[in-house]
Amino acid sequence: MPVAITDVSQQLSNVVENTGKSVVRVEGGARRAFSGIVWSPKQVVTIARGLRGDDAIKSADKSAGPVVFAGGTEIKAHVKGRDEQTDLALLELDEALPAATFAEGAAIKVGQIVLRLARPGETVRATSGIVSTVGQKPFKSERGGEVDFFLDTDAPHQPGFSGGPLVDLEGRVLGLMTSGVLRGEEIAVPTKTIRRVVAQLEQHGRIRRSYIGLELQPVRLPNDVQQSTGEEIGLLVTSVAKDGPAEKGGIQYGDTVLHLGDDTVRTLQDLYDYLRADHVDQSVPVKLWRNGQVLTQQVTLGAK
Secondary structure (H helix, E strand, O other): OOOOHHHHHHHHHHHHHHEEEEEEEEOOOOOOOEEEEEEEEEEEEEEEOOOOOOOOOOOOOOOOOEEEEEEEEEEEEEEEEEEEOOOOOEEEOOOOOOOOOOOOOOOOOOOOOOEEEOOOOOOOOOOOEEEEEOOOOOEEOOOOOOOEEEEOOOOOOOOOOOOEEOOOOOEEEEEEEEEEEEEOEEEEEHHHHHHHHHHHHHHOOOOOOOEEEEEEEEEEHHHHHHHHOOOEEEEEEEEEOOOOOHHOOOOOOOOOEEEEOOOOOOOOOHHHHHHHHOOOOOEOOOOOOOOEEEEEEEEEEEEO
């Protein structure tokens, strides 16, 4: 059955009007303004990279209290927590705003019409397009954050749109737009990831991850080492954090890490995958190559 273009136009207009009430402007100190989404009546979720420290948001008159802008109104807020690895931050407001409606995203399809909303100034702005990609699998951000999947769209990006929502034709938020997760790409972090991160930021003010205190670089092992260890690739230790878990466990500069626990580590991604929250405070055997010998050091992982 044909759909009148005027009906579609009216539907888009209604979404902008209604969901736009839950989109705010955020000013992050030295950076240009960006957008945020009202998560609950006194909470806003936005991008972490736009903030500068825990007192990152400055009002237009440079007053001390952080603020967001909604419909021309300034509302004081403070940073409840931030996670640079997923580029998400949670702000708590002194006054209530209408919360957005969020969709979990299981039924999102390529070709679906979507809107990008933002409040770079006093009024809400919108661009439209379609969902061009639905990444089905969990992945790690460029900083190692866990993202459940991603949404890409051909809806145009404009200044101040980062931190704003990607919205379906029912006005439900599908995700938060950011370029701080995949290098060089503006994608939507899905609601599922936002919900998980916000829960930890509410409780801890940060994302709890295990920490080993090493900088590592993948290297191909010499032939004799490959024969001795059965491994072709290892992670060369290029830096050891002072008083960190690795240093306390006896790992040294120049060692080559082969295993963490029962897991072989050939890439930095393998390392990130191992450093989960459930490994905090665990004593982990680290198998490594040092000066012609295979050694195993016990390292008690910390929390980052």
